[in-house]
Amino acid sequence: MSWTSREIHLAERPTGYPDDKTWASVTAEVPAPAAGEFVVEVDHISLDPAMRGWLNDVRSYIPPVKLGAPMRALCTATVIASAHPEFAVGDAVVGTFGVRERAVSDGRGVTKIDLDAASAPTWLGALGMPGMTAYFGLTDIGRAQPGDTVVVSAAAGAVGSVVAQLAKAMGCRVIGIAGGPDKVAWLKEIGVDEAIDYKAENVLKRLRQIAPDGIDVYFDNVGGQILDAALANLRRGARVVICGAISTYNDPTLAEGPRRYMSLLVFRASMTGFVVFDYEDRYPEAVEAIAGMIGDGRMVARETVLEGGVDAFPDALLGLYRGVNTGKLVLKV
């Protein structure tokens, strides 16, 4: 027994935005599983801003994707053949299977998921890596407290929308920054206190107006001028959480840094980076908290699900950087 698998491989490291030369569409053979292995059929592929960084041949928190290898991606999948004692045919799982239709796995880093509890896209979003990122970034790194003014950028995105709703549930005042009237409207729907459309408004001035006493926690997903706008409006003792910098990931130069970083001194503030993988041991805590909030209606888990299978991946990824998604962006295989 064997299968074929359409796969997207990294053909060439891009400079700036990925383009046609970046990717190769390949049909691979997937053999029957050896002892201790199983084969999955991927159903949903996660699109993550961090993917762009994985294409660069630089030392980072995770090794780069190798040239000629399948593009790294988190996926939900179903086990279709197994010679592994812990995974049975029919099991729904999440794992880093890559941008492909089928894959062999030895089970490392693979977790079973309950599709009755939440849909596959939600297991890649609010209950997946973005949700974990939001939870530990806000609580552990941001040390958010009831009454804090919490500002989050890319607030309508996969991580930001969970941050916003977690912070609201903790009793914080929440200001979300997002691009465009639809995202702003959705943020108000899910209960943020204020929403700023960075495409239409001066973020620095608006923050000064609506947070005149300053920001306690700024959860940054974007970098660039929005990070500077937040730095200019901190409260004493503020915590700036460096989660991502989507505005810079496709910049072929080393993008400008935050000009207002000396605000950290003026406001006795800190800016701290983190990587969600470090919290793996505590994922169950976050899943339980977020699933509970989804269950009782305090958390809306939203996903934008694109169709088109693995061959739609290159366009889907560019769409992510254009901000086509509200909530988590997922590609259906």
Place this chain on the structure above:
Amino acid sequence: MSWTSREIHLAERPTGYPDDKTWASVTAEVPAPAAGEFVVEVDHISLDPAMRGWLNDVRSYIPPVKLGAPMRALCTATVIASAHPEFAVGDAVVGTFGVRERAVSDGRGVTKIDLDAASAPTWLGALGMPGMTAYFGLTDIGRAQPGDTVVVSAAAGAVGSVVAQLAKAMGCRVIGIAGGPDKVAWLKEIGVDEAIDYKAENVLKRLRQIAPDGIDVYFDNVGGQILDAALANLRRGARVVICGAISTYNDPTLAEGPRRYMSLLVFRASMTGFVVFDYEDRYPEAVEAIAGMIGDGRMVARETVLEGGVDAFPDALLGLYRGVNTGKLVLKV
């Protein structure tokens, strides 16, 4: 009884480096002290990098110097007339008397000093604000531990030289960054493990060579490219202490920020600002520790003392930004 006092007033807020138009040299009348007041004769004036920031009309950790007012400065002085119950004629004191020969004080923020324990310049340096800044920045903000690799910029300066020696005494490996062979030679004399001449060497590459396992604590006094060089060479969990940014203070634009700030994410590191005034209650702890080290020879307190009285202040301040000093820069009145 009254006195005259030569004083340097702020005449005009500078753009870029202060120049002739920035300052006015004035002779003021100093009246006899009213009840609860005393009059001091200033003997040494402290030159501090932060002074440039005090000239800007912006919200910061301390109000700007007012136009037409004496330039703010820490000074050592002697009480020459007193109607204050706690200060007697002949007392040696340190206080923010300003760039002037004589001043009236109500005693707020004024501390008596023991000139037998240390010279007046040392009370403005290792035992003054720079020493306090070094102590709390390294221990509280940097959380330096024995065995840590500690890198400090402006390492031959007033703050940096105390940081370097405190860190050595704590059992850290210390790398000092300074400008020019004389400063580098002095740093080696006072026991740093490695010294980098940023004017002659590529700091980023040198740090990679001599700290291949990365930096645990980076104590930044300078900002700019040296901050970036340190950020590129952090160790996981590193603490970046934002104490100053002397390379940017005279830049009339908002200088570039640290391009490599995303290293904070890669290395799970933090960058934290602080202001020494917040530690006022704990100054005695730092004075005791540093005085002890001076006493037993583990700390060299060095000062560069300029002559010329208050009228030499404008040039002395420019000299500070050129880096004419090794150790604390002080102007003798």
